[in-house]
Amino acid sequence: MLYYSHRGSVRALAEQIVRGIHQVPGVAARVRTVPKVSALCEAVEADIPADGPPYVEACDLEACVGLALGSPTRFGNMAAPMKYFLDGLASEWVNGTLAGKPACVFSSSASQHGGQESTLLSMMLPLLHHGMVLVGLPYTEAALNRTRSGGTPYGVTHVAGTDGIALLSEEEIVLAQAQGRRLATVARKLAVAQ
Numbered sequence: 001m002l003y004y005s006h007r008g009s010v011r012a013l014a015e016q017i018v019r020g021i022h023q024v025p026g027v028a029a030r031v032r033t034v035p036k037v038s039a040l041c042e043a044v045e046a047d048i049p050a051d052g053p054p055y056v057e058a059c060d061l062e063a064c065v066g067l068a069l070g071s072p073t074r075f076g077n078m079a080a081p082m083k084y085f086l087d088g089l090a091s092e093w094v095n096g097t098l099a100g101k102p103a104c105v106f107s108s109s110a111s112q113h114g115g116q117e118s119t120l121l122s123m124m125l126p127l128l129h130h131g132m133v134l135v136g137l138p139y140t141e142a143a144l145n146r147t148r149s150g151g152t153p154y155g156v157t158h159v160a161g162t163d164g165i166a167l168l169s170e171e172e173i174v175l176a177q178a179q180g181r182r183l184a185t186v187a188r189k190l191a192v193a194q
């Protein structure tokens with residue numbers, strides 16, 4: 001589980017996806033985040049974040065059997081800290097560190113039609129370059145048809161509103177857990193097959 005969250009909405013989704021992952025026997029989530037970046041100069045962050053999960057390290061990507069990648073929607077795209085982190089993965093790309101492993105993506109935005117789906121699709125592109133196997137959310141999850149808030153077949157989402165409320169709707173919780181279970185189930189099967 002790797003996510004960036006500034007105000008807590010993506011973090012709320014991440015926590016539910018982790019619950020779903022832990023519903024699959026034998027699979028444990030390792031939760032990591034990325035530091036902020038500054039437009040003025042390279043930000044210097046403490047080695048350990050003041051709150052939330054630790055910063056991701058190369059060994060986390062090597063050790064994982066699957067990856068749930070989360071970012072807020074920023075102008076219809078992923079947030080710069082996540083993109084900055086992904087842009088630094090040249091050696092993982094060359095070495096095929098993530099190749100053949102399953103991945104899913106998730107996001108949160110202020111408005112319902114404010115670019116969640118374009119954000120999710122943009123997050124999939126670098127993962128495909130790494131050879132990851134993308135896992136979506138099927139419509140067999142009834143909450144996907146029911147939801148009046150977040151949730152897309154490309155990955156779970158949260159609609160935070162202009163106040164950035166991190167409280168998830170019932171459907172968002174159901175779909176986040178379903179996404180975690182699905183990723184963990186596929187990861188376990190692929191890991192056994194290799």
Ligand SMILES: Cc1cc2nc3c(=O)[nH]c(=O)nc-3n(C[C@H](O)[C@H](O)[C@H](O)COP(=O)(O)O)c2cc1C
Nearest residue numbers: 005006007008009010072074075076109110111114
């Ligand atoms: C610079 C910036 C750009 C944003 N762009 C969008 C956007 O394109 N569409 C949208 O609906 N919300 C947008 N938002 C709102 C965030 O996506 C929303 O608050 C999200 O829930 C934040 O997630 P977090 O609480 O995990 O940080 C933007 C916020 C910021 C700060």
